Amino acid sequence: MTEAGRHRVVDAPLAPPAPTAGLLDVLGRRYLLKLLVRREISARYQGSFLGFIWSYINPLSQLFIFWFVFGYIIGRGTVDKYAVHVFCGLIVVHFFTETFNAGTRSIVRNKALVRKMAMPKEMFPVASMLVSLYHVGPQLVILTVVCLFCGWTPDPLGMLAFALALAIIAVLGTALALMFSAANVFFRDFASAVTILTNFVRFGVPMIYPYTLVDQRFGRFAELYLFNPIADAVLLVQRAFWVGSTDDPDATIAEHIPDDLFVYGVGALVGSVVLLGIAQLVFTRLENKIPERLS
Amino acid sequence: MTDPAAYDADTSIVVDHVSKDFTLRYHRTAKQMAVAMVKGRDISDTFSALDDVSFTVKQGESIGLMGLNGSGKSTLLKLINGVMKPDSGTVLTRGRIAGLIATGAGFHPQLTGRENVYLNAAILGMTEPETQRKFDSIVEFADIGRFLETPVGNYSSGMFARLGFAVAIHVDSDIFLADEVLAVGDRPFKRKCMEKMQEIRESGRTLVYVSHAAGSVRKMCDRVIVLEKGRVGFDGPVDEGIRYVKYDEDSTKPEDQEDDELGSDV
Numbered sequence: 001m002t003e004a005g006r007h008r009v010v011d012a013p014l015a016p017p018a019p020t021a022g023l024l025d026v027l028g029r030r031y032l033l034k035l036l037v038r039r040e041i042s043a044r045y046q047g048s049f050l051g052f053i054w055s056y057i058n059p060l061s062q063l064f065i066f067w068f069v070f071g072y073i074i075g076r077g078t079v080d081k082y083a084v085h086v087f088c089g090l091i092v093v094h095f096f097t098e099t100f101n102a103g104t105r106s107i108v109r110n111k112a113l114v115r116k117m118a119m120p121k122e123m124f125p126v127a128s129m130l131v132s133l134y135h136v137g138p139q140l141v142i143l144t145v146v147c148l149f150c151g152w153t154p155d156p157l158g159m160l161a162f163a164l165a166l167a168i169i170a171v172l173g174t175a176l177a178l179m180f181s182a183a184n185v186f187f188r189d190f191a192s193a194v195t196i197l198t199n200f201v202r203f204g205v206p207m208i209y210p211y212t213l214v215d216q217r218f219g220r221f222a223e224l225y226l227f228n229p230i231a232d233a234v235l236l237v238q239r240a241f242w243v244g245s246t247d248d249p250d251a252t253i254a255e256h257i258p259d260d261l262f263v264y265g266v267g268a269l270v271g272s273v274v275l276l277g278i279a280q281l282v283f284t285r286l287e288n289k290i291p292e293r294l295s
Numbered sequence: 296m297t298d299p300a301a302y303d304a305d306t307s308i309v310v311d312h313v314s315k316d317f318t319l320r321y322h323r324t325a326k327q328m329a330v331a332m333v334k335g336r337d338i339s340d341t342f343s344a345l346d347d348v349s350f351t352v353k354q355g356e357s358i359g360l361m362g363l364n365g366s367g368k369s370t371l372l373k374l375i376n377g378v379m380k381p382d383s384g385t386v387l388t389r390g391r392i393a394g395l396i397a398t399g400a401g402f403h404p405q406l407t408g409r410e411n412v413y414l415n416a417a418i419l420g421m422t423e424p425e426t427q428r429k430f431d432s433i434v435e436f437a438d439i440g441r442f443l444e445t446p447v448g449n450y451s452s453g454m455f456a457r458l459g460f461a462v463a464i465h466v467d468s469d470i471f472l473a474d475e476v477l478a479v480g481d482r483p484f485k486r487k488c489m490e491k492m493q494e495i496r497e498s499g500r501t502l503v504y505v506s507h508a509a510g511s512v513r514k515m516c517d518r519v520i521v522l523e524k525g526r527v528g529f530d531g532p533v534d535e536g537i538r539y540v541k542y543d544e545d546s547t548k549p550e551d552q553e554d555d556e557l558g559s560d561v
Binding site: 032043 | 299305317318354374375377378379380382385390401402403405413414415422
């Protein structure tokens, strides 16, 4: 072979081979992201006879438990259309805890790829969030059917509230998943700690109890409660679905929904975006040592 | 920081004063660490895998990377393909990179061969239509038959390596990394790999070939770099390089010649 025959001109810049743009790289590689998400979804129901039906059975059973134990057995301190009230909370809490838990484990679980292939590692927590978002679908179907049954009609402001709630949880969940997925590589303790943290989420939001109770017990400190973005997201979903399902929506809004909910909601989204930025910085710092620690 | 503009247009790989340390951790749990601290032992230690390594490679050059086990060859390849970043120094590359590191591809053990081909191709930067177009050719080269629909975790090491190599060579890369690809696999497959790598070389792609087999390095490479404990011990012509690592001594018997060329370990 002569030298001339082997000549090849590469029209690309000399650049560091490792991906450097973090989450922006993830956005640029949507086909790979799609494959990862699809794989995760199909893996979840692999070898299962009922398959995707489990996505409906699980939230339905939870709905039933909460309705039966709190609405029926305990039967105090509940509100009109209590089951819908709880289910609005469950959707948000599930979306968040699934993203946080699965996202935290995502890099360790995919170590076969991380150790040998050059790819933005942010891909894995983001994929976990999208898989969790995908599972919101069946729950949303159940919620809509139940609400329509209660005489609910969609209103534009409600739908805006729902979109805002999903955005808050998606950004917040990704931010936390990003930070903890990297930390989990160094100490697997983080995955266990996250499981415990998410246990608290269920009780830190107005799901089992109405927000009115918080307002009554804590008075002016109730404002601090609204600094919890997940609580805001739950209230926003309740504004979207539960309020319209009650007998007198206007009275429900006046009594159970905080006045400045949308202000808190937008604030929560902005706060989550800031946290995502911080998470990216933390991730970039830890990332360098990830491949060698995964052996 | 190294300025990319300072290099010629035909520069393919730049490794400039690159160092990489690994942290060795002796004790992992809180209990073990407490005991070690009481007894005054080290909790961790660092190990220098690469120490101030510098060289540049021109597009189309074919490099034989040699050295003993643990001399830093695989770490260097991981830095070149971007799996790891150097602790200090700069690595720059031009164009798309494909190849194998430490004999295997990054496959997900629970996924089938088919799913892994698509995933692996996507990670290497191939689009869906591109993968579909090349899929049959990849499968044919890997020659794994009906195991295509089986999770790769159940594959034999030879099958695993074949599928990984098959995907890697089908990527339109400008740089190809081959890390002991021939260490596993039977003789017909090794021969097929060697032919394919010659094709890669003749198409003007940069080739970085890690091997312990002097014969195959001699056949495949224009230049040899020898790593010794993380440093560049030799960088120059092939024959001298092979003499430098003293791999040449026992490959003089004629009947060993083919084995040697096909990359059997010395």
